[in-house]
Amino acid sequence: MTPSILLVDDIPSNLRILYESLNGRDYRLLIANGGAQALEIARRSHPDLMLLDVMMPDLDGFDVCRQLKADPATATIGVIFLSARDAAADKVRGLALGGVDYVTKPFHPEEIAARVAIHCTILRMDRELASRNRQLELVRDRILSSMTEGVVGLDAGGQVEFANPAATALLGAAMLDLPLAAWQPPDLSETVGRVLGGQDQFTVAELDLAATGTAPLPVELRVAAINARPLPAPASPRPPADPAGQPHPGGGDDPADAPGAGGAVLVVRDLRERQRVAAALAETNNALRQSHRELKVAQMQLIQAAKLETVGQLAAGVAHEVKNPLAVIQLGMDFLEQTLTLDQTSATVFADMQQALLRADTVVRGLLDFSRERGLDLTPDSLNRLINVSLQLVRHELVQRNIKVITELASALPEQPFDADKMQQVLLNLFMNAMHAMERDGTLRIATGLHRLRDEELGPQARAAGFLGGDLALRLLIEDSGPGIAADHLDRLFDPYFSTKPMGEGTGLGLSVTRNIVNLHRGSIDIGNRDSGRGARVVLLFHADAAPLPPTRDGATSIAAAVAGEPAPATAQSVSSPPTEVPRGEETHPAGG
Amino acid sequence: MEKKRILLVDDEPALTRMLRLNLEQTGRFEVREENQSTRALATAREFRPDLIFLDVMMPGMDGDEIAEHLEQDPRLCQVKYVFLTAIVTKRETGRGTAEISGQTFLAKPVRREELLQVVDDLLGL
Ligand SMILES: Nc1ncnc2c1ncn2[C@@H]1O[C@H](COP(=O)(O)OP(=O)(O)OP(=O)(O)O)[C@@H](O)[C@H]1O
Numbered sequence: 229m230t231p232s233i234l235l236v237d238d239i240p241s242n243l244r245i246l247y248e249s250l251n252g253r254d255y256r257l258l259i260a261n262g263g264a265q266a267l268e269i270a271r272r273s274h275p276d277l278m279l280l281d282v283m284m285p286d287l288d289g290f291d292v293c294r295q296l297k298a299d300p301a302t303a304t305i306g307v308i309f310l311s312a313r314d315a316a317a318d319k320v321r322g323l324a325l326g327g328v329d330y331v332t333k334p335f336h337p338e339e340i341a342a343r344v345a346i347h348c349t350i351l352r353m354d355r356e357l358a359s360r361n362r363q364l365e366l367v368r369d370r371i372l373s374s375m376t377e378g379v380v381g382l383d384a385g386g387q388v389e390f391a392n393p394a395a396t397a398l399l400g401a402a403m404l405d406l407p408l409a410a411w412q413p414p415d416l417s418e419t420v421g422r423v424l425g426g427q428d429q430f431t432v433a434e435l436d437l438a439a440t441g442t443a444p445l446p447v448e449l450r451v452a453a454i455n456a457r458p459l460p461a462p463a464s465p466r467p468p469a470d471p472a473g474q475p476h477p478g479g480g481d482d483p484a485d486a487p488g489a490g491g492a493v494l495v496v497r498d499l500r501e502r503q504r505v506a507a508a509l510a511e512t513n514n515a516l517r518q519s520h521r522e523l524k525v526a527q528m529q530l531i532q533a534a535k536l537e538t539v540g541q542l543a544a545g546v547a548h549e550v551k552n553p554l555a556v557i558q559l560g561m562d563f564l565e566q567t568l569t570l571d572q573t574s575a576t577v578f579a580d581m582q583q584a585l586l587r588a589d590t591v592v593r594g595l596l597d598f599s600r601e602r603g604l605d606l607t608p609d610s611l612n613r614l615i616n617v618s619l620q621l622v623r624h625e626l627v628q629r630n631i632k633v634i635t636e637l638a639s640a641l642p643e644q645p646f647d648a649d650k651m652q653q654v655l656l657n658l659f660m661n662a663m664h665a666m667e668r669d670g671t672l673r674i675a676t677g678l679h680r681l682r683d684e685e686l687g688p689q690a691r692a693a694g695f696l697g698g699d700l701a702l703r704l705l706i707e708d709s710g711p712g713i714a715a716d717h718l719d720r721l722f723d724p725y726f727s728t729k730p731m732g733e734g735t736g737l738g739l740s741v742t743r744n745i746v747n748l749h750r751g752s753i754d755i756g757n758r759d760s761g762r763g764a765r766v767v768l769l770f771h772a773d774a775a776p777l778p779p780t781r782d783g784a785t786s787i788a789a790a791v792a793g794e795p796a797p798a799t800a801q802s803v804s805s806p807p808t809e810v811p812r813g814e815e816t817h818p819a820g821g
Numbered sequence: 822m823e824k825k826r827i828l829l830v831d832d833e834p835a836l837t838r839m840l841r842l843n844l845e846q847t848g849r850f851e852v853r854e855e856n857q858s859t860r861a862l863a864t865a866r867e868f869r870p871d872l873i874f875l876d877v878m879m880p881g882m883d884g885d886e887i888a889e890h891l892e893q894d895p896r897l898c899q900v901k902y903v904f905l906t907a908i909v910t911k912r913e914t915g916r917g918t919a920e921i922s923g924q925t926f927l928a929k930p931v932r933r934e935e936l937l938q939v940v941d942d943l944l945g946l
């Protein structure tokens with residue numbers, strides 16, 4: 229676009245010289261012969277540049293310039309003063325009024341032409357810059373107003389200079405009207421104030437405004453840009469703090485004296501979404517914890533099952549290898565007893581051999597029993613009843629050994645799914661262990677009850693079985709007054725074949741079998757020493773809300789599943805052990821030992 | 822009275838010998854031992870026993886496989902048989918024998934009286 233230049237002088241000859249200096253150089257030239265006319269043309273035609281004579285009778289050049297600059301419509305016109313007055317004070321005055329140049333008369337036409345050319349170039353560049361700035365501002369405004377995060381510009385004094393719509397929505401217009409010092413909550417203004425004041429090392433403050441009256445929402449507030457120049461935001465609902473701020477479209481101002489130097493930009497984020505996500509996460513986490521716990525229990529059961537599998541195979545092998553020779557010896561002895569006439573000594577030898585044979589058979593049978601504790605025949609039963617029945621079976625031995633029994637059985641315990649035979653095996657094992665530990669004289673204490681578990685009382689076995697602090701459990705305590713258990717034996721008790729009993733008296737399988745059975749009931753058994761006094765303390769836990777397990781018919785009572793390695797007839801699965809083996813039921817043994 | 826014929830199939834010769842000695846000692850039975858499970862069927866066809874003792878776990882052919890073949894053989898399907906096993910415990914067989922889906926099991930180690938009792942029961946003596 230051709231630059232337009234207004235030439236102003238009250239002396240026509242001067243005007244002609246100016247005109248001739250610039251004519252023919254691709255300018256649009258306008259002419260005014262006095263100050264008033266200059267203003268009129270300037271307002272109407274918006275020239276880019278004005279060559280303005282200072283001394284004019286109606287209105288001098290300085291007054292014209294002042295009026296131009298006061299009117300936003302003409303303020304951008306570049307003014308070059310022309311004057312015969314060449315005092316420095318005059319030049320300074322002209323430039324202070326907003327003139328871009330000051331040329332003293334008489335001037336050389338070439339000089340005028342050169343200066344005008346330079347100022348036109350500057351003007352063009354200024355305009356380009358301004359239009360690019362406007363574009364950038366538009367983009368910025370679009371970004372700012374489409375952001376879900378609020379953006380607030382503060383000046384060094386803590387006044388809000390601008391805020392995007394999201395910030396206004398989140399913090400509330402009322403709060404943005406207030407100076408920083410009055411923001412709620414107080415620690416918010418304090419924190420931001422400290423950062424603004426450059427006193428603090430940190431540059432990020434996170435504050436929850438949940439409790440503020442002005443901000444009804446929980447928000448996070450971050451001081452994003454310290455000491456950066458806040459952006460003047462034309463699209464902002466907030467007017468600039470200083471209305472007289474220089475309206476330079478070119479924005480050529482020095483950051484050091486910009487009004488917002490030392491201020492900050494705050495980023496305000498709505499925390500509701502994050503809280504929702506956090507809540508969802510917590511929920512997922514809980515579900516995960518739960519399934520982890522179930523997994524762990526399942527894993528323990530798997531490990532247990534795998535162990536049993538191995539032991540089962542081993543047991544089958546050993547049983548086969550041992551039982552055949554036992555059978556040979558047995559039948560051989562039976563045959564010899566029939567055919568020989570034995571004297572007294574030989575008869576004793578035979579009886580001893582028969583005893584030894586029985587003992588060997590018992591050991592192998594124990595091993596087989598051990599290997600097949602892998603399924604339960606569950607029926608609702610009362611733990612107290614099982615305890616009473618089992619006690620009856622050892623009553624005679626307890627009396628003989630002069631062992632006192634104290635039972636503290638909680639009344640009204642709910643019935644739970646138990647395999648009665650297997651649980652009796654468990655209880656007998658534990659009672660026998662206690663009796664053997666005490667040998668003679670002593671006290672056996674048996675207590676049952678529903679118990680809310682505390683985390684710190686959980687033993688390793690209880691943890692492994694998936695019990696957690698806070699769980700409600702059916703608890704059985706068995707305490708004796710024997711010597712207790714040596715520290716270095718504590719973690720070997722459940723190992724198969726671990727026994728401190730003399731050869732031939734203990735198989736060391738009792739507690740492994742016991743633990744397997746208890747675990748199959750989804751329970752746990754921990755053994756330690758009593759806190760006070762001498763003796764061992766056995767803690768059995770069962771889930772009080774134990775959902776009945778699906779009854780396993782293919783487990784302990786089936787021959788096919790009992791031992792891997794020996795294929796039994798395929799139809800043998802429904803066979804169950806004779807229920808008459810172990811007396812059960814209170815009728816046969818009236819309670820009260 | 823004609824002696825009842827009993828075939829003993831077990832891979833352990835000492836065991837079949839002890840069984841035979843105990844059975845023969847009563848003077849009431851004629852007994853044959855077979856320690857090769859794979860030859861059990863041939864021996865049975867030739868010996869024509871009234872009763873067969875079958876070890877469950879044997880190399881070559883298992884007791885229940887032999888039993889299956891016995892039942893499919895028209896000349897042998899009437900023959901009674903008893904399983905001998907090391908794996909079924911006394912507890913499971915009750916006293917002496919167990920009936921498991923129609924099959925009789927005898928747990929090792931077996932006593933002489935149990936043995937004779939089972940034989941008498943099965944042969945209806
Ligand atoms: N109440 C107890 N007091 C002291 N030590 C115990 C007690 N219960 C068990 N033990 C120790 O744990 C070991 C293992 O017990 P476990 O029941 O597994 O086998 P056992 O009793 O030795 O043999 P079996 O059960 O075949 O008679 C015992 O030998 C004993 O040393």
Ligand SMILES: [Mg+2]
Pocket residue numbers: 657660661734738739
């Ligand atoms: Mg024991």
